[in-house]
Amino acid sequence: xxxxxxxxxxxxxxxxxxxxxxxxxxxxxxxxxxxxxxxxxxxxxxxxxxxxxxxxxxxxxxxxxxxxxxxxxxxxxxxxxxxxxxxxxxxxxxxxxxxxxxxxxxxxxxxxxxxxxxxxxxxxxxxxxxxxxxxxxxxxxxxxxxxxxxxxxxxxxxxxxxx
Amino acid sequence: xxxxxxxxxxxxxxxxxxxxxxxxxxxxxxxxxxxxxxxxxxxxxxxxxxxxxxxxxxxxxxxxxxxxxxxxxxxxxxxxxxxxxxxxxxxxxxxxxxxxxxxxxxxxxxxxxxxxxxxxxxxxxxxxxxxxxxxxxxxxxxxxxxxxxxxxxxxxxxxxxxx
Numbered sequence: 001x002x003x004x005x006x007x008x009x010x011x012x013x014x015x016x017x018x019x020x021x022x023x024x025x026x027x028x029x030x031x032x033x034x035x036x037x038x039x040x041x042x043x044x045x046x047x048x049x050x051x052x053x054x055x056x057x058x059x060x061x062x063x064x065x066x067x068x069x070x071x072x073x074x075x076x077x078x079x080x081x082x083x084x085x086x087x088x089x090x091x092x093x094x095x096x097x098x099x100x101x102x103x104x105x106x107x108x109x110x111x112x113x114x115x116x117x118x119x120x121x122x123x124x125x126x127x128x129x130x131x132x133x134x135x136x137x138x139x140x141x142x143x144x145x146x147x148x149x150x151x152x153x154x155x156x157x158x159x160x161x162x163x
Numbered sequence: 164x165x166x167x168x169x170x171x172x173x174x175x176x177x178x179x180x181x182x183x184x185x186x187x188x189x190x191x192x193x194x195x196x197x198x199x200x201x202x203x204x205x206x207x208x209x210x211x212x213x214x215x216x217x218x219x220x221x222x223x224x225x226x227x228x229x230x231x232x233x234x235x236x237x238x239x240x241x242x243x244x245x246x247x248x249x250x251x252x253x254x255x256x257x258x259x260x261x262x263x264x265x266x267x268x269x270x271x272x273x274x275x276x277x278x279x280x281x282x283x284x285x286x287x288x289x290x291x292x293x294x295x296x297x298x299x300x301x302x303x304x305x306x307x308x309x310x311x312x313x314x315x316x317x318x319x320x321x322x323x324x325x326x
Contacts, residue, residue: 044261126252
């Protein structure tokens with residue numbers, strides 16, 4: 001997402017259509033998360049549960065057994081990608097939203113947690129089986145920048161305020 | 164994927180079923196790729212076209228305009244995730260394969276490239292529109308380790324030789 005100095009930035013400023021498409025992708029309940037392995041300094045990747053919570057913003061719920069749990073504790077910079085691949089055509093024509101973010105763990109005694117937990121369960125009732133296990137944590141994903149790719153040569157910058 | 168010394172590794176050795184599931188996921192034509200931004204040292208994420216080529220192994224085709232093109236040139240360590248999320252149930256129950264890899268660009272005059280290009284087009288005829296553009300490159304993704312997650316508490320190590 002960093003412009004290459006040797007040629008013009010191929011990414012356009014956001015249009016209203018691009019912002020609407022980004023908002024649709026933010027309703028998905030899962031994402032791919034890129035993180036940095038604190039032991040090796042190399043990239044790791046995981047599927048995460050995802051929600052855009054009306055108060056807490058971009059949010060995930062992570063098991064302490066997941067490799068990205070400790071990674072995000074030690075190296076909070078991460079990136080997430082939202083978007084499904086449809087059945088037809090080239091997989092790269094289907095829209096996806098890439099967000100650079102910083103992880104902030106929600107403490108078990110955070111006063112915002114009970115309401116946030118209740119809203120998560122309203123959206124994902126099956127999470128009741130594990131949401132209160134002691135090694136699970138909610139993690140806010142504070143966006144720093146975002147890129148919407150709507151297919152070949154259709155890329156847009158989306159500002160964090162629009163997420 | 165690095166074992167945590169403070170508790171037992173929650174990931175099991177591969178079973179025959181796990182290897183077969185990994186092979187099914189390797190037939191997908193797209194993946195999520197985690198990479199490191201050479202400017203900031205922080206994670207980035209992209210959707211990539213993917214194939215397991217019978218000769219070249221794990222393979223992608225990348226546009227020079229994509230942010231991960233320069234990133235993989237400068238920092239070849241990366242991680243990919245293969246797997247679709249189905250329509251029903253918790254998104255985390257659907258299987259996915261995470262592979263730590265190292266990117267190797269295929270030179271335009273690499274003697275293996277013509278056959279590799281022809282096989283790519285057999286699988287993805289629509290790639291004919293861009294496969295020969297001068298800033299596109301094939302990139303081999305040499306696997307270092309892999310983890311198959313088949314749902315809650317069903318994680319398996321998959322060795323690179325099994326990919």
